[in-house]
Amino acid sequence: MGIKRGEPEHPHGYIDLCDASTELYARALRAGRLSRSEAQAAPCLIDLMLLLPDPDDSRWLRPVPPAAALARLEHPIEREIQERRNQTLALANAFEPFLSISEERTTVSQAITELKGVSNIDAIVGRATAECTKELLTVQPGGTRAPELLDKAVDRVRPLVNRGVHVRSLYQHTARHNYGLLAYQERVNTVLMELRTLEELIDRLIIIDRKVAFVPAHRDLPVKLNRHTALEIRHPGLVEYFVGVFHHLWEHATPLDEEVHYEQPEPDGITGVQRSIAKLLIEGHVDEVIADRLGMNVRTCRAHIAKLATALGSNGRAQLGYLIARSRILDRS
Incomplete structure (x- = not known):
């Protein structure tokens, strides 16, 4: 038996669910199902694919788990961010040779500098970080951190937070498996430093005062090799774009002092x-x-x-x- 609908009575999306759909969806999640007659009060739940037909009994509808619905909606957004990031770097690489031809048109070429050598990169990033006055944003992919790297991070961050700089860093969930990251947070011990984790991150990213960003120069190389070449980006448009990418990831990340709720395996056993x-x-x-x-x-x-x-x-x-x-x-x- 289908649900009869004419013009939509609830013209909204996921963000602004109406009161009726919010109440019915919550009820369906608690009970595990909802009768088709009850669902007539909020047909938008079917339009938005939050209720699906019960394959075993046509009189009932089954709620889509919120985690599954959220993942389905987030996936194309995250994919678009990754694609646009790739396009940004590809465009910069494609136009770099032409920008240096004319002395009168050097603005963009001067705003993107390729850095080579681990020690050289660390020195330049270190100087830029030491000059930070307001905000430091970092994305640090990879698993556990060696103690000496975390000691170095503490030495670099402490002077910043002591003068009021807000530090936010993203790591991967696997970095939680090592006590060093928690020790790093405890040693700095300030509300001005926030650490969060995600399952999967983009490549390493450092943004200082929204004026300069550092990213790997060659994305397809493994993380360790990527440290040998980097791009220093001072173009305001590109830096602001990377800030937007960071904020999107940050909103979906879990604070380090909160428990990660790992997704349970599907019925087919795949996590x-x-x-x-x-x-x-x-x-x-x-x-x-x-x-x-x-x-x-x-x-x-x-x-x-x-x-x-x-x-x-x-x-x-x-x-x-x-x-x-x-x-x-x-x-x-």
């Missing part, structure tokens, strides 16, 4: 981490790059790949990509 790995496999990345992107060691990454292959019934790496595409598991990520 959210394994779906992230499946996405990177489809994109053609090798194990080492996937491990870098997700902040885990290669052995753990390969263990997840093996579990993914078992869940999908794959007999080999070549077949796994085909089975991932056919299974449509990435539609849920």
